[in-house]
């Protein structure tokens with residue numbers, strides 16, 4: 382609640398100029414004949430003396446002005462707040478309360494802020510489970526997503542496995558992950574969506590930028606209540622990204638039983654053999670791949686998603 386005393390003072394100055402006598406009378410008439418004003422004075426008659434009602438003229442005038450400006454859409458001043466009459470120190474004063482529209486906008490913003498994203502395509506930001514195409518090849522993924530959400534939101538602290546979504550390009554894997562994040566956000570659960578190749582690029586760029594920025598970013602990803610790792614396997618990974626970044630994230634999330642989702646063009650088996658086991662230099666490291674896969678298996682259950690390619694339609 383804010384008080385806009387300046388406007389009140391300016392009005393007073395204006396109204397007090399006695400050369401405005403005639404129009405002053407007219408304004409007073411308008412003020413005291415106003416339905417809202419009459420109603421307010423009636424309701425609070427016992428708390429108000431005649432002198433107080435007179436002294437409150439400028440506040441009442443301010444109230445009427447602001448209210449009518451809002452109605453006509455000419456509201457330049459204190460946008461998002463609506464005037465209300467109130468008794469303060471035995472006089473009538475105008476106070477300003479946030480409008481319903483502004484409260485709703487603020488609430489929408491809070492919900493949006495529950496999802497942090499790195500490399501999430503613009504057209505996927507507002508993905509909704511309600512809009513998800515329900516073809517046979519996708520329904521399993523959708524049901525598993527809904528199942529996760531209801532179990533996660535209704536269990537106090539038990540671990541819920543996420544989903545490892547595999548399927549070819551354009552079937553809606555990223556869409557579904559974003560839709561899950563948005564639904565959780567709506568229910569006040571914080572999550573993070575990281576397009577893994579973009580995230581890897583970001584982490585590399587943070588090296589040497591000082592201030593612990595790699596560690597800070599890694600911490601944010603490690604600890605977020607629900608994590609979506611999108612498009613894992615799309616780019617070849619350096620050993621550093623695989624072991625010091627991905628490995629650390631998965632290890633932490635497994636130890637702390639934090640739900641984690643994945644999407645990939647690869648099945649789990651393919652990811653292990655064709656992606657994780659071979660580093661960017663071409664070295665073959667099957668044991669490292671196995672360790673990582675154990676964590677992924679722990680964190681998420683594999684679901685295959687099919688259907689038409691939905692891109693560029």
Ligand code: ADP
Nearest residue numbers: 512513514549550551552553554555556691692
């Ligand atoms: P993938 O990640 O599997 O490659 P995307 O999630 O990027 O596929 O989906 C490809 C395109 O199709 C996107 O532009 C997305 O907006 C659209 N899309 C995919 N699935 C759906 C869906 N179920 N409902 C609405 N739009 C979808």
Ligand code: MG
Nearest residue numbers: 554555556612
């Ligand atoms: Mg995708």
